[in-house]
Amino acid sequence: MSGLARMVGQRLALGAFTLLIVSMVIFAAIEALPGDFAEAILGQGATPEAVAAIRESLGMDRSAVERYFAWLGGVFSGDFGVSFSQLSFQSQYGQTGERDIVTVADQLAPRFANTIFLAATAAAVAVPLSLALGILAALYRGSIFDRAANVGTLTSISSPEFFVAYILILFLAAANPIFPSISKIHADLDFWERLYRTVLPALTLTLVVTAHMMRMTRVAIINLMASQYIEMARLKGVPRWRVIVRHALPNALAPIINVIALNLAYLVTGVVVVEVVFVYPGIGQMFVDAVKLRDMPTVQACCLVFAAAYILLNLLADVLSVLTNPRLRHPK
Template sequence: MSAILTMIGQRLALGLLTLWVVTMIIFLAVELLPGDFAQALLGQSATDETVNAIRQNLGLDKPAVERYFIWLGDVLQGDFGRSLASERQISELVGPRVYNTLFLAAYAACIAVPIALTLGILAALYRNSAYDRGVNVGALAAISSPEFFAAYILVYFFAVQNAWFPSIARLNETTTFTDRLYMLFLPAVTLTLVTMAHMMRMTRAAIINLMASPYIEMARLKGIPRGRIIVRHALPNALSPIINVVAINLAYLIVGVVVVEVVFAYPGLGQLFVDSVVKRDMPVVQASALVFAVTYILMNLSADILSILSNPRLLHPR
């Protein structure tokens, strides 16, 4: 158990180091953007005195290194600053948007994960059959299709040709849970089509790889049904790679929703990120990018730790 705790501690330390590097990359990327933020905020007709006053007010007259550590210190205290466009606290803007994005990601995950695992297990059970080939062709087609293409196809068939679901996710404070599920069905299905294929193919590959193991051959010689061999013996030992790919795809569901949120005009963090880029509201852009980075790093750390805990060779080191 001490070895497992040491490995978990190493992963957490590596995650914190990665997050620190990501904060520097985010700040540097914003710093390298062309143009003067103060000039863009005031417009071309602003005088030099007004621009200099705004730069001093925003702290843009300080060296970049000093501004980075000031920003990092504020973030560590939970203060993301104020929006340049709306003058509101960024935490007030980001909080509801993060909830909306997490809701959409969880909705898509509840659809994608069970279907992907079921299709992957069946594909391994009926390997090289017509079903297996059909599922693989469908998975490759889903992987090859970008999110916006799949979204527009779903909108065309299920919102334009057949008005079964709304093409725009309009939400407000009075939206009930069932209404939210109804309005987010097409965005959730879009994310499901994009992520389900990876999980299904990994499940299939992991189980097929284990089917050649000696203990599986022994189970076959004992006359155990093929379905039971896969579910009771192969699947538990294939959990490590499956958990890894599921967690990575869940991270993608949260981080990669930008295109889907823009297509369906969904008020999530991705939509806020795009709107802030258009308005050159750089503090909001930095905060949104940081939230995405933290989410992705946490999901990858969770995948790593769960893979370690689900691997018997690591649970019982020799």
């Protein structure tokens, strides 16, 4: 198992390096966008003097490289900086440091919790559902059920998320007002109310991720059905469902786990559109607003969260895949 620990260590180091590259790419991308925060926030009232004043107060008169390293230095000491929108009002209204400054980290934390709640709700439905559908589709391969499950999930993955979202709103909120079309989530809601308001976005995400996981489960199992140990199990008189669940599934876990991890990462990072549609106060919406304003510290922080989610979930998938392999769990 020391090999596993070494693998985790290496991957974490590599992940940190990846995050660094990601931050550079994001910074460069924001620099490349036309306009900057000062112009964006001032809109119609962007007089050259006001723009220059804001730029100066944000330190944007320095070179891009300088600003990047200043930000990076902050990150290494645990400071993700302060959102530009917080700072700008200070300089505009000439206030002193008396007012509480809310850091990016403080802003992000509740949003992140909301996003994780949404992702977890979707995952709690999507993962068991797609595993069950995949197993059943493999069991009844070529049957009407198999085809219906394939067509159904493929249809839902082929439509853009916002389209699925609006269809759901049409049927479940507008035509039959069962669920709210806008997910107003705040800290005082109890769990069930919160869950109730999360149903539609969660359902949208479920429909989007199920196809991939279900099809991988089905294919991973079917690929194994030609193995000799499966034939052996059938020749022992083992019923078909048991052949699949007990003999095929444990050996098919590694590819399935990897696809599940990819999709869970998508649930965290891919929520942007869905959160916007349902006005769900998660990290995705915050991200969209920050990009509109060219609010560099916030964009960076959001991107790093997304990238870290990808890296950690994939690492988790690899660790689990290793653990499902009896050769590695029980060496000779």
